[in-house]
Structure formats: C-alpha cells, structure tokens
Amino acid sequence: MSGPMRGVRARVACLSLLPLLGVAGAAAAQDDYYRGKIIRIVVGYTAGGGFDTYSRAIARHLARHVPGKPAVIVENMPGAAGLVAANSIYRAGRPDGLTIVNFQGTQVMGQILGREGVEFDARKFEWIGAPTRENAVCALTRASGITSAQQWAASKTPVKLGSVAPGGATHDVPRVLQIALGLPIHLVRGYKGTAEIRLAAQSGEVAGGCWPWESLRPTWRQALDAGEATVVLQVTEKPLADLPGVPMALDLARTDEARQLIRTGIIAPTTVSRLYAMPPATPADRVRTLRAAFLETLRDPEFVNDAKQAKLDIDPVGGEEVERLMGELFRMPPPVLAKLKELLR
Template structure:
C-alpha cells in the first residue's frame, strides 16, 4: 500500500480517539449471506463524477468479498444537489443489506446547513466505510495561465463555474474563491461534478474543480493535451490538523499555499474559519457508505469486513492509487470518527454561512 496513505490514516486515528472513548466496536466476523442477490449502490449524482468513479471502482471488489458474492450495481439518482437520491434511500431502503448509499460532501452540506430539501437524518444510519479524498481546481488555458505560479492573473478575470448548488460540495470552492477575491459567477443547477467538467470541456465555464478520482480519470488527460491548467489542490490535513499538500498531487500547491501566493499572507479570520470548517467536513470525511439504521449488526459487520478484505486484493492494491488517489478507505472506529466529523459544524459557522448565502446569492435555508 502506498505510504502516502499514512498521512490521511494518522489524521483519522486522531479523530478516532473520541469514538474509542464511546466504545465503538470494529467489524466482527460476517454471518450474513447474499448468495443469488443483487445489491443496489445508490449514488445521488450523475455518471462521470468523483462519487460515481469511486463507487464503480469499489463495486466489483465489494461483490467479490461480500459473503455469497452478490451482484453489486451502481444506480445513479442525481438531482437536488444529491438530496433527491438520498431522500429516496432514506424513504425506501430496507434493512436487508440489499440497498446501500454512497454520500459525498455534497450530501453532508445540505444536512449541515438545514436545507429544506433534506428528508434524511444521518444519525438514523449505520456507516460501513469512509473514504477521505481531495480535489484539484483547474482553469482554461484561454485565460492565459501556464501553471499555478500564474494564479494572480485570475484576479482581473471574469470566471464562470458550473455548480451543483450553494449547499453542495461546491460550497467549498464558493467559499474559497470568495476568500481569494476572485470574480466568479456560480451557475447553479448542475446535477454532478461530471456535468460541470463537461461544461468546462464545451467552453461554457472557465474554472472548475474535480475530486481526486474524477480528476485523475477525466481531467489529467485534458491537462496532458493542453486543454486545462491545474492551479491548486484543496490539500489534506496533517497530524496537527494543518492543511498541507495533497500526497496524490505533490507538485501542486495546496489552497493555503495558493492563497499565500495571491496575498503574501496565510489565510485567517471568520471567512477562513467558515471555509476550513466545510473543507474539513467535505474532504477528510467526504465519501461514506451507509446502511439503514435498523440493519442487523451481522449485515453491517459483513460489509465492513468486505471493505477491509478487498484492500488486500491485488487488483485493489494495483489500481487504487491511480483511480482514487493516495487515500485510505477505512471502517470501524476510524470510519465512525470521520462520520461524526463530516456531519457536525458549530451553530456559529452555520449562521455565518447561511447568512452569507441568503444575502449574496439569494439562497434561503430552513433553520
């Protein structure tokens, strides 16, 4: 396994201390059997984005290691900034292990902000696996940039960004671009980051970001062809909780480094506090797999064991870094700790962000 994974894992271990104090148990031996069954893995986003890529990489390996080797199919249910598919899971999924949900920061954020479209409660679910990830911001070469060192050239440009919505994971670039004082028009209503990338490829927008898995698969070829210019990654957290370079993209500056290049100082203040809170909830704890809360423990244990076992599979070890990036997928205490981190913000941060969204973007959310 790539040693870069240790960075993210050590952060998760630090977060796990509180969960261990609560007595959260790790996975036990599986007793369930899914022989002859089909498992539907609901992804509340369109095809081609980071969550879809992540699920489609994991699905055949999950099938291989779940007892009985069921067929695992990925079902895309986009809409409502990921709330549509997630609401469907909350309303219809039975506790039999045959329907699982893959969430992203774009699913966490509406919940954290009190979005009225949310009809789901994270506390009602049991987590099977958590997957930290990263992301890269890139722009069009038509703007005249050659690389990250030219980021200051964006200060006087009119930028257009294809957004899933102000309460989706796209809140991180919204807050980040505001902090950098970029002039960005956020076009809301896209059903997934894959759709945003296609809009970039068509020339409809000129700045975009993709999570690591989608960037590696779909944007790196654009960079290689001279059709996209990477600017920075969001970065990852080190053991001290500080933002450092993403090990998947060691040659790219982190957001903090890019900000310092623009301003000559490290980011600070209430606006950075808000950005940092949603970055933390959205990336170190970004992608998670859930089962309904009433699911028997033996089924949850079977899923956790399958996710653990597949990490020793030669196909996983050979391809995980290339497809997903240098991050670890975790279960048990570590997953529970990331789960809690990714679904919690302070009331003060919530009020600050919802107030800004209402005043500047006309997005009014429920309490």
C-alpha cells in the first residue's frame, strides 16, 4: 500500500473514533462532576406514604447508575398535595443536577386549570420520568358500612373521604366522580398525605379515600388482606388484573360527557402521577445523565427485587415520554377544559 493511501486510511480511522471519544469524554466529565456530591430527592409528601416509599426505594439504588456514584438522600417537604415542594424547587431549586423533586401529576392539572397557588410552569421543568403508570381506585373501610360501589351510590348520607388538597388525587379523583357518577361524597381536607388518611380511616374519622392503587396496595396492605378495607371502585381505562370484580367508573358513567370527564380529569393525569423532575435550566448533559440513570435503576434486578418485596408496581416512563404526555394535557379541548375548571378550580 502506498504511503499516501496509508495516510488517508489512518485519518479516516481517527475520524471514526471521534464520536466514541466524545461519548467517553462526556461520561468522564459527568463522573468528575458527580463524584463526592449529594443528590437530593425532595418528596412533596410525609414519610411513610406511597410517594415516600417509592422515592426511598429508588434512592437506595440510584447512585450505582450515576457516574461518580454520588450519595442520594431523600427529604420530605409536605404541603398542599405536593404543591409546596413543586413550587419551592421550581422557584429556588439550583439547576445544578443535584436536586430532584417528586410530586403528583395532578398538580400539573392545577396549572392548566388556573388554580391559585401554582407557581410553576410544568413545561419548563426538566422531566426525569416516573417509576410506574398509575391507576386511581377508591377504598373504604368495613367499619364505614360501605363495601361496594352499589352501596356507596345508594347511601342516604355523603360518604366521608380523606383529602390532602386540590391538585392531589385524593381531592380531584373524588371530586370528578361526585359529578360524573353522582356519588354522595363529603371531602374532608387538610391531611398531609395518604399515611394520615389511612390512620383517619382506621380511627373512623373518615370512611376511606381515593388515590392510586400502586400506592394504596403496598401501604394499606395489612387492612386490605384482613378485609378491614375494600377497594370498591377502579378509575381506569382497563380493568386491573389484581382487582377482579371491582367495577370500573367508566362502566358506571351514563353519558359520554361523564366518561370524557373521567378520562381527562382522572385517568390521563393519574397515568403519570408519580413525577420526578429537576429545576428549569438544569444543564442538558446532566438531565440526560439522570434520565438514563433513573431508567437503569428501575430496571436494575436488585431494585426490582426490592420493589416486589415492598409490593411496588414498576412500569417505567422515561423523561421524554413524560414531556410528550404533558404536551397532550396542555392541548386539552376547550369544552373539556371549561368543564374541569368548573369542577376542580
């Protein structure tokens, strides 16, 4: 082979290595950045509830998948169904790739509906993902005397349900069901999280509540297994395999308008209820790093085993898909939006 030809091939070989060297360089830069640092996961609810349970499980495994293996800690910032945490991290969270906020997807509906108190623009958060797609259910205690959807619908007095605040599933799910299905409901607001609602139900202060099955099942398992609490309604697009015989809200709705309200006001926002995000303007390379680490963690066999033992459902949603789903919510048809504003603002 002639000298010039060998030189050309050598240059081509070097050029072909440049993308790989770029990837390696980026990985090394992230390794250097995260080594010795601490990533905070700020949970918008109290310790012991479903959001806290998921976040602590993720925190135990996330560091292995972040370059540099930083420490990962969980902090609780409860208030207004996660709104306090979402507002705080949006306004004051440093965009340094070290802060993740975990709050409820229904709070995004609060922005769309123009609720007071929402200080963030969901379209500016840097979405990391969600550990599972969720499905809302309503569960009542045996002591309440209501053990089926039929008994609930026929109740002469409103059934007391525990609620955190507008914008959370514990408020918005029963509020939509109250109008769409005509269920007699008295919302008791002010609880800091589902852990408090469960305690209130056990003491007889309320009859139960509505929130995602993926949270209710692991945290209220003892009462469910003992028959002290019963899931009486599932607010889902398809019936859940582990809730045979439990009626679906869509099947009980008598009009197309009622079904549309249930789909748009409950099912769509609940699907990505357990959101993880970083503050606006977080550097793109750190967003990509934590999005990848988040998904790798959720697929890690050790994490999956821990999740199974804790009865945590895992059905990962990546950051890019969360962005797409958020876009769909913001393009909601005006007539539907007007009706939901009437119900939920």
